[in-house]
Amino acid sequence: MIPATGTQEGAAAYPGLDAWRSLPISQQPDWQDGPGLDAALTELSSAPPLVFAGEVDQLRTRLAAAAQGNAFVLQGGDCAETFAGMTADRISARVRTILQMAVVLTYGASLPVVKMGRMAGQFAKPRSSNEETRHGVTLPAYRGDMVNGYDFTEASRRHDPARLIRAYHNAASTLNLVRAFTQGGFADLRAVHDWNRGFAAHPAHVRYESTVAQIDRALKFMAACGADFDALRGVEFFASHEALVLEYERVLTRIDSRSRLPYDTSAHFVWIGERTRDLDGAHVDFLSRVRNPIGVKLGPGTAPDDVLGLIDRLDPEREPGRLTFITRMGAGLIRDRLPDLVRTVTDSGATVLWITDPMHGNTVTSPNGYKTRNFDDVVDEVRGFFEVHRELGTVPGGLHVEMTGDDVAECLGGSDRIDQEAFLTRYESVCDPRLNHQQSLELAFLVAESLAG
Numbered sequence: 001m002i003p004a005t006g007t008q009e010g011a012a013a014y015p016g017l018d019a020w021r022s023l024p025i026s027q028q029p030d031w032q033d034g035p036g037l038d039a040a041l042t043e044l045s046s047a048p049p050l051v052f053a054g055e056v057d058q059l060r061t062r063l064a065a066a067a068q069g070n071a072f073v074l075q076g077g078d079c080a081e082t083f084a085g086m087t088a089d090r091i092s093a094r095v096r097t098i099l100q101m102a103v104v105l106t107y108g109a110s111l112p113v114v115k116m117g118r119m120a121g122q123f124a125k126p127r128s129s130n131e132e133t134r135h136g137v138t139l140p141a142y143r144g145d146m147v148n149g150y151d152f153t154e155a156s157r158r159h160d161p162a163r164l165i166r167a168y169h170n171a172a173s174t175l176n177l178v179r180a181f182t183q184g185g186f187a188d189l190r191a192v193h194d195w196n197r198g199f200a201a202h203p204a205h206v207r208y209e210s211t212v213a214q215i216d217r218a219l220k221f222m223a224a225c226g227a228d229f230d231a232l233r234g235v236e237f238f239a240s241h242e243a244l245v246l247e248y249e250r251v252l253t254r255i256d257s258r259s260r261l262p263y264d265t266s267a268h269f270v271w272i273g274e275r276t277r278d279l280d281g282a283h284v285d286f287l288s289r290v291r292n293p294i295g296v297k298l299g300p301g302t303a304p305d306d307v308l309g310l311i312d313r314l315d316p317e318r319e320p321g322r323l324t325f326i327t328r329m330g331a332g333l334i335r336d337r338l339p340d341l342v343r344t345v346t347d348s349g350a351t352v353l354w355i356t357d358p359m360h361g362n363t364v365t366s367p368n369g370y371k372t373r374n375f376d377d378v379v380d381e382v383r384g385f386f387e388v389h390r391e392l393g394t395v396p397g398g399l400h401v402e403m404t405g406d407d408v409a410e411c412l413g414g415s416d417r418i419d420q421e422a423f424l425t426r427y428e429s430v431c432d433p434r435l436n437h438q439q440s441l442e443l444a445f446l447v448a449e450s451l452a453g
């Protein structure tokens with residue numbers, strides 16, 4: 001039995017949880033409508049937590065193992081989840097793709113893979129501009145379904161606090177389905193392997209047949225040894241998102257009745273984005289006060305002093321599993337910028353988990369005007385990440401990707417050779433371009449090869 005987390009009343013009295021309110025804060029909605037915000041927060045303050053403290057602690061243990069080289073983390077999902085995209089088909093396709101990738105990575109790394117969705121709460125987006133102009137009309141930028149709508153109308157782009165409640169309920173239903181899928185037989189190792197067999201049977205993917213054949217032999221060997229396949233029917237699956245809108249994260253922060261400590265119960269793992277990681281800002285302060293494992297995105301401009309400051313603020317106890325650095329340098333810069341940061345952290349004595357996000361440093365605009373990424377750049381950044389860690393003797397602990405289980409066309413290349421013409425009919429993302437189902441699997445096979453090699 002996992003002890004329930006406490007009530008918002010408990011969290012209201014907990015010291016420091018509101019200190020962020022007096023600090024500089026960026027990328028927040030402009031709700032304008034005071035009573036609407038109060039009503040939404042009052043409703044959410046008595047809503048049940050989405051995750052339980054015991055699960056969050058379990059994840060911290062798993063991430064500690066990854067930080068020490070005894071597990072590998074796979075974190076993936078949409079750039080921005082939408083309420084409309086929350087259908088059973090899409091959720092199952094995404095979970096299925098993550099499970100497929102995880103099997104390949106487990107084989108490649110010969111390590112357990114910690115599976116984490118950018119899912120069930122990834123509804124708020126930082127933007128480089130507050131406004132968007134189309135055909136001479138300027139409206140507020142889209143900031144994620146938790147804040148406003150993607151439709152380019154004044155009504156839809158208004159920041160609406162009632163969306164906080166919708167975000168909570170959408171996260172709850174997504175998580176409910178994910179829990180059902182991952183515990184109810186859908187995640188059976190043999191079924192997942194069969195799906196991968198289907199992928200490798202396609203003529204465009206012949207080069208991956210030998211990896212699939214090797215996994216096949218490993219499974220037969222396990223079966224011959226009498227492995228308990230029933231125990232492999234379920235998997236652990238964790239939820240994560242960027243903790244951006246602090247009113248939402250705050251209202252879902254509850255006091256665990258067992259440890260009397262605050263947990264952000266909106267997700268198991270939350271991260272701070274590249275744009276909101278100021279050491280003296282609200283986001284770092286708030287997340288320093290919750291017990292969840294925390295990630296921080298690090299772009300190519302990150303200075304060694306920044307990472308030392310983040311460790312001091314977010315992981316003062318130097319607790320393995322507490323802090324993850326998600327690097328997103330770009331394929332052209334990773335080999336140049338990452339080594340100094342890794343050396344600085346190692347010298348500081350902290351054990352952080354290093355994860356590569358090969359998406360956000362590699363965004364370009366296609367000649368026909370779409371925000372995209374080249375599959376080859378994504379692969380190259382991952383390779384650079386592994387090279388740097390191998391050279392320094394540190395642990396390349398995981399992979400963070402924007403991906404979907406659907407057959408969209410948003411990133412260029414891959415064996416299926418997605419080209420910019422395909423964007424005209426199959427580009428669906430409301431924010432950043434995602435790897436589609438095939439590209440995601442292909443990336444997993446390539447990473448598995450380099451892990452094994």
Ligand code: PEP
Pocket residue numbers: 079126242272273274275297298328360432
């Ligand atoms: C994201 O993960 O979608 C994102 C905005 O990333 P970053 O903070 O690294 O720019």
Ligand code: MN
Pocket residue numbers: 079080360402431432
């Ligand atoms: Mn993104």
